[in-house]
Amino acid sequence: MSKEKRKVPIVDGLFTWPSDEPRLIGSRCPVCGSVQFPKSNVCNNPDCDHSKEPEQILLSPEGTLYSYTIHRYDLRPPFDYHKAPYAIGAVELPEGIIVVGRLTTTDEEKLKIGMKVRLKVGELYSDGENAYLTYFFEPVEEVRK
Numbered sequence: 591m592s593k594e595k596r597k598v599p600i601v602d603g604l605f606t607w608p609s610d611e612p613r614l615i616g617s618r619c620p621v622c623g624s625v626q627f628p629k630s631n632v633c634n635n636p637d638c639d640h641s642k643e644p645e646q647i648l649l650s651p652e653g654t655l656y657s658y659t660i661h662r663y664d665l666r667p668p669f670d671y672h673k674a675p676y677a678i679g680a681v682e683l684p685e686g687i688i689v690v691g692r693l694t695t696t697d698e699e700k701l702k703i704g705m706k707v708r709l710k711v712g713e714l715y716s717d718g719e720n721a722y723l724t725y726f727f728e729p730v731e732e733v734r735k
């Protein structure tokens with residue numbers, strides 16, 4: 591009898607979980623408005639006076655594919671859960687930051703710079719007990735006119 595694996599975020603605090611509509615967790619500086627991901631308790635703007643600590647915010651679940659690359663080799667331990675081929679995308683969010691993450695497809699026919707992508711949480715890898723989750727960006731199918 592197979593046991594249901596426990597679903598565990600690969601790193602705590604990257605995205606809201608469990609959730610039907612997960613969101614990336616970032617931070618915004620109340621002084622200068624700089625947005626960061628992952629969230630930080632220090633503003634990264636060198637021109638900021640840093641008089642207040644950044645506040646946690648939930649980032650938009652949809653963004654625009656800014657750039658991407660397809661990796662065609664496996665990474666070495668301890669990152670060997672990245673099995674080739676896999677795609678990494680840079681996604682521009684409405685908050686004005688670019689977030690790097692895995693894409694759900696390596697099919698270049700389905701990838702186009704400037705296209706809409708949507709956040710999705712899925713399994714990165716699993717062991718005997720747990721399924722380890724991370725965030726992905728999935729192309730949003732556009733209706734052809």
Ligand SMILES: [Zn+2]
Pocket residue numbers: 619620621622623624633634635638639640
């Ligand atoms: Zn600031």
